[in-house]
Amino acid sequence: MKGVGRPGRWRVGLVCVGWLFLSARPPDRLSAQASLSASLGARYSSTLVHDSIVSPFDIRLGISPALTLAVALPLEAPWTADVTLDASYGAVSRHDQSGTVAPITHVTILTLGVALRRDLRHGFSASAGAGLLAYLPAEHIGIFRDGGGPVVPMGTAALGYSPPLAVRRGLALEARYDLHGFLTPALRTEGFVNSTVVHRVALAVRYRLWKGSPP
Amino acid sequence: MRYLPLAVAVAVAGVACHEPTLPPNHTPAYAFDYFGDVFHWPQDRLSVRFFADTRGAMRTYVQRGVNLWEQQFLYGEFRGVLVPDSTHADVIVVWADSVPPDVPPDEGAPIKACVGTTTPEFDVSGVALAGPIHTSLAVLMSSATPAQLAACMRRTVLHELGHALGLFQEASDSLLIMNFTPWVNAPADGDRRTVEVLYHTPPTIAPPPR
Ligand SMILES: [Zn+2]
Numbered sequence: 001m002k003g004v005g006r007p008g009r010w011r012v013g014l015v016c017v018g019w020l021f022l023s024a025r026p027p028d029r030l031s032a033q034a035s036l037s038a039s040l041g042a043r044y045s046s047t048l049v050h051d052s053i054v055s056p057f058d059i060r061l062g063i064s065p066a067l068t069l070a071v072a073l074p075l076e077a078p079w080t081a082d083v084t085l086d087a088s089y090g091a092v093s094r095h096d097q098s099g100t101v102a103p104i105t106h107v108t109i110l111t112l113g114v115a116l117r118r119d120l121r122h123g124f125s126a127s128a129g130a131g132l133l134a135y136l137p138a139e140h141i142g143i144f145r146d147g148g149g150p151v152v153p154m155g156t157a158a159l160g161y162s163p164p165l166a167v168r169r170g171l172a173l174e175a176r177y178d179l180h181g182f183l184t185p186a187l188r189t190e191g192f193v194n195s196t197v198v199h200r201v202a203l204a205v206r207y208r209l210w211k212g213s214p215p
Numbered sequence: 216m217r218y219l220p221l222a223v224a225v226a227v228a229g230v231a232c233h234e235p236t237l238p239p240n241h242t243p244a245y246a247f248d249y250f251g252d253v254f255h256w257p258q259d260r261l262s263v264r265f266f267a268d269t270r271g272a273m274r275t276y277v278q279r280g281v282n283l284w285e286q287q288f289l290y291g292e293f294r295g296v297l298v299p300d301s302t303h304a305d306v307i308v309v310w311a312d313s314v315p316p317d318v319p320p321d322e323g324a325p326i327k328a329c330v331g332t333t334t335p336e337f338d339v340s341g342v343a344l345a346g347p348i349h350t351s352l353a354v355l356m357s358s359a360t361p362a363q364l365a366a367c368m369r370r371t372v373l374h375e376l377g378h379a380l381g382l383f384q385e386a387s388d389s390l391l392i393m394n395f396t397p398w399v400n401a402p403a404d405g406d407r408r409t410v411e412v413l414y415h416t417p418p419t420i421a422p423p424p425r
Contacts, residue, residue: 051290052241053411164303190289
């Protein structure tokens with residue numbers, strides 16, 4: 001893949017998200033109240049870097065805890081706009097073919113996103129959105145020697161499920177997916193040109209912390 | 216609104232397929248073996264413990280050297296730490312004779328005012344180190360200014376630490392820190408590529424027992 005190919009793909013993702021927002025008409029009145037929720041879960045991340053020095057190896061982020069705070073702003077039913085702040089923290093390691101795992105450092109990944117959510121039947125909901133993502137390494141070492149790199153755009157999609165009994169308690173199960181490009185300044189110095197597209201999947205339990213009173 | 220699932224699928228599929236990134240050049244700039252055998256500190260011996268002579272500026276030079284070598288690695292291959300006790304060290308760096316004055320190093324043209332020696336000692340099997348790696352630094356040209364001597368010591372410690380990491384050969388390029396006589400102040404791209412390859416090559420020489 002040439003470097004010029006990737007911006008095109010990002011455009012595809014962002015155009016779709018833009019279309020989604022345009023298709024949800026602005027509300028003439030609020031159909032529900034704004035609410036604040038938090039979710040806690042576990043997140044899997046695909047390979048950050050694949051390289052080969054004598055033999056191939058991968059740099060991966062282990063399964064890491066993920067914490068999300070979301071403000072839901074009601075639009076015209078059944079639509080909701082979610083503004084989310086998400087943090088996950090995990091160990092970055094090298095995984096050799098021989099099975100050796102070499103720790104590099106720990107990293108916090110922060111994202112700020114906006115998504116459009118639609119309530120579906122039977123307690124399900126689906127959302128899609130976009131946002132910004134940043135890697136904040138615990139130490140400036142290895143692939144993070146010169147920092148975590150710039151803030152990058154990301155695309156996100158989620159599926160939620162709230163069983164009838166859980167609705168009243170504000171509980172829901174969530175599966176969230178997002179993707180972004182990963183390339184640090186140290187990797188660029190090493191000779192990497194293209195970002196690795198990193199896919200992340202999180203499973204979480206969401207709990208409503210606060211709900212605004214009716215107008 | 217009913218197109219939401221389709222739009223999500225298109226948005227996700229549009230960015231999901233990608234070609235892998237191309238690996239960069241990892242060709243070493245010089246050989247690092249010791250008569251065909253290879254040594255580097257294995258993963259289970261990190262962090263490598265360095266003891267630096269407590270006199271003069273040796274601790275400063277060794278700490279700088281460890282930091283600079285650590286920075287050459289991207290993937291967690293090497294870590295080093297200074298320890299206060301030589302009996303618990305993997306690498307011992309001392310002054311061979313006189314202790315040069317601790318002054319800011321001269322940043323001008325380099326002068327070969329000092330010499331370093333690094334000696335790996337093998338056990339009877341010949342395929343394992345018997346004890347810590349010993350490095351010593353000596354004054355070669357007493358007519359050099361203290362600042363010129365400090366600059367020579369600083370870059371020679373860095374060069375000798377390269378040997379202690381397992382770079383057992385000299386480079387022929389004068390722009391590399393592992394040149395027979397080090398003229399530069401930091402590892403260069405060729406040093407970085409070489410030490411990277413060394414640390415991904417299966418070693419045939421075992422580290423000393425702890
Ligand atoms: Zn040498």
